[in-house]
Amino acid sequence: MQYRQAAIEQFVVTAQQMRDIEGRIFAAGIPVAALMEKVAGLITHRIMQLFPISLSSPLSSHRIGVLVGPGHNGGDALVVARELHFRGYEIYVYHPLFKQKELTSQHLKYVESLGIPCYQSVEKLKNCDLFIDGLFGFGLQRAIAEPVASAINIINQSNKPVVSIDVPSGLHTDTGEVLGIAIHATHTLCLGLWKLGLLQESALEYLGKTELIDFDIPLADIKAILGESPKIKRFTTQVARSIIGKEKASTNSTLLPRKLVTHKYKEGRLLLVCGSSRYAGAAILTSLGARASGVGMLTVAVPESLKHLMVSKLPEALILSCPETESGAISQLLPNNIDLNSFAAIACGPGLTTDAISVVKQLLNSTVPLILDADALNILAQMKNPWLEQGTIDKTRKATTILTPHTGEFSRLFPKINEKQQDRIKAVKKAAKQSGAIVLLKGPRTAIANPQGEIWINPESTPALARGGSGDVLTGLMGGLLAQSISREIAPDTVTALATWWHSQAGILAAVERTELGVDAFTLTQYLMRVVSF
Numbered sequence: 001m002q003y004r005q006a007a008i009e010q011f012v013v014t015a016q017q018m019r020d021i022e023g024r025i026f027a028a029g030i031p032v033a034a035l036m037e038k039v040a041g042l043i044t045h046r047i048m049q050l051f052p053i054s055l056s057s058p059l060s061s062h063r064i065g066v067l068v069g070p071g072h073n074g075g076d077a078l079v080v081a082r083e084l085h086f087r088g089y090e091i092y093v094y095h096p097l098f099k100q101k102e103l104t105s106q107h108l109k110y111v112e113s114l115g116i117p118c119y120q121s122v123e124k125l126k127n128c129d130l131f132i133d134g135l136f137g138f139g140l141q142r143a144i145a146e147p148v149a150s151a152i153n154i155i156n157q158s159n160k161p162v163v164s165i166d167v168p169s170g171l172h173t174d175t176g177e178v179l180g181i182a183i184h185a186t187h188t189l190c191l192g193l194w195k196l197g198l199l200q201e202s203a204l205e206y207l208g209k210t211e212l213i214d215f216d217i218p219l220a221d222i223k224a225i226l227g228e229s230p231k232i233k234r235f236t237t238q239v240a241r242s243i244i245g246k247e248k249a250s251t252n253s254t255l256l257p258r259k260l261v262t263h264k265y266k267e268g269r270l271l272l273v274c275g276s277s278r279y280a281g282a283a284i285l286t287s288l289g290a291r292a293s294g295v296g297m298l299t300v301a302v303p304e305s306l307k308h309l310m311v312s313k314l315p316e317a318l319i320l321s322c323p324e325t326e327s328g329a330i331s332q333l334l335p336n337n338i339d340l341n342s343f344a345a346i347a348c349g350p351g352l353t354t355d356a357i358s359v360v361k362q363l364l365n366s367t368v369p370l371i372l373d374a375d376a377l378n379i380l381a382q383m384k385n386p387w388l389e390q391g392t393i394d395k396t397r398k399a400t401t402i403l404t405p406h407t408g409e410f411s412r413l414f415p416k417i418n419e420k421q422q423d424r425i426k427a428v429k430k431a432a433k434q435s436g437a438i439v440l441l442k443g444p445r446t447a448i449a450n451p452q453g454e455i456w457i458n459p460e461s462t463p464a465l466a467r468g469g470s471g472d473v474l475t476g477l478m479g480g481l482l483a484q485s486i487s488r489e490i491a492p493d494t495v496t497a498l499a500t501w502w503h504s505q506a507g508i509l510a511a512v513e514r515t516e517l518g519v520d521a522f523t524l525t526q527y528l529m530r531v532v533s534f
């Protein structure tokens, strides 16, 4: 059961994949109507938990407006309407379109026969306290037209809670794009498997709280369509925990438990290259992110003028003071005697300024797993390196390369990928294939792709992280994890996703305790450890 839940929460489907899975289970014999009853029963149960008929209910009355579209999303809504009616709720149905699928039309007929008022004007539902949105699900094909568009507008203006069945009506199931207008839900009960569009940034403002209603689609049918190892997955807390599961914890259980017999160099040697006299704080924040990862040995290369500051902030780290340019950036060389290939991983970029170009070139020539962020990405973009278009960065470097752009850095690095902005998942997939690197596209729904087209999506985050310096923390944390992962055989794209998950969860925890405005980047570093002491 636990295995099923963990697996099902990871899967992500397009509308076509959902249709294909649905097709298999119908072909195997389950009647469409039986499945609809089952699904709608689960939705009813959940709505009754969220909005019970009791003194503790968030509703002032129990009048519920049910919005019914022409397809099976509308059919689900009608079964929910019928069941809630029998449970004592006062139901009003709005069904704007005459042409309905057969099953939907039958349910409407029965609902009408029960004396439940059914209207073609949404105005008649104006006294309802709650709306259930069954206008369109994954069958929405084109922009919403009148009269439904105006009805959605009225519902959105009402400021009442709205529970959307499967997806908020009006959102494209795959891209999350708004097709004309969309329902602003307060709750989205996604049916069976997570729809890709619900993980796209453009959908976020419309979703409200999201949850999956598992209706027991056999895993074999899911795997038959998505493959044994699905290409797109959500990086859930269970995934993070399963990484622990691969190791036997010798002492207390933390994210990456250690063997009893070990030493600092076995627990990861990380080199950070960051900071300038202009952006000294970036070097500190990146280092504190790395510190929180538990990395065994941290070395930080900074311009020589930052050395004392860094020593005072990070007494445990080895600070390499590098010669600097007139502008205060790290210049041509790290100290000559440094053997870059002795590190398990290198992370470079925060606060560098674009004057540190020679250093980035030098690091690209190393054969160590390398994370490039911030100005290192801007430098890479300026270099117009052919690797970015030939998919050969990893092969040429003979080591993993991880690029962590936000949207602006992404468009500078990959100017030719002018996918419709909505489909960030498609864009990051193309970027990874085109460059041969692992690419992490930052934002409210960060997505990570490897060159083989495998994608992790970080499903939870908080706008509290939209704050200068929080990306620097991520780079350090990721560097520390990457350095430690080498001996643990965790794939680098998984490490990238693990760092992203950890960073977001720390932001969420900090925002709960301190509000969204209380999560400055330094504070964020102080919350990281609390997330993973499971």
Ligand SMILES: NC(=O)C1=CN([C@@H]2O[C@H](COP(=O)(O)OP(=O)(O)OC[C@H]3O[C@@H](n4cnc5c(N)ncnc54)[C@H](OP(=O)(O)O)[C@@H]3O)[C@@H](O)[C@H]2O)[C@@H](O)CC1
Binding pocket: 018, 019, 022, 035, 036, 039, 069, 070, 071, 072, 073, 074, 075, 076, 101, 135, 136, 137, 138, 139, 140, 141, 142, 143, 144, 145, 165, 166, 167, 191, 192
């Ligand atoms: N998969 C599963 O396992 C299960 C799925 N279930 C449920 O089924 C839902 C999917 O049902 P669905 O395929 O009938 O599609 P749905 O979204 O209701 O609407 C399609 C209808 O709308 C129409 N239409 C399209 N665009 C339009 C527009 N702009 N303006 C006007 N009309 C438009 C289109 O007709 P068309 O005009 O294109 O011929 C068609 O009639 C799914 O989301 C879930 O709730 C569960 O019951 C059981 C398990």
Ligand SMILES: Nc1ncnc2c1ncn2[C@@H]1O[C@H](COP(=O)(O)OP(=O)(O)O)[C@@H](O)[C@H]1O
Binding pocket: 374, 406, 442, 443, 444, 445, 446, 461, 462, 463, 464, 465, 466, 467, 468, 469, 470, 471, 472, 473, 474, 503
């Ligand atoms: N609205 C948001 N919701 C969730 N996470 C966000 C949001 N905005 C930014 N973030 C996260 O915060 C971090 C910001 O990184 P970045 O843009 O590089 O900032 P900086 O360079 O100032 O450190 C990224 O991890 C990003 O995913």
Ligand SMILES: [K+]
Binding pocket: 073, 133, 134, 135, 136, 137, 164, 165, 166, 167, 168, 169
């Ligand atoms: K819907």
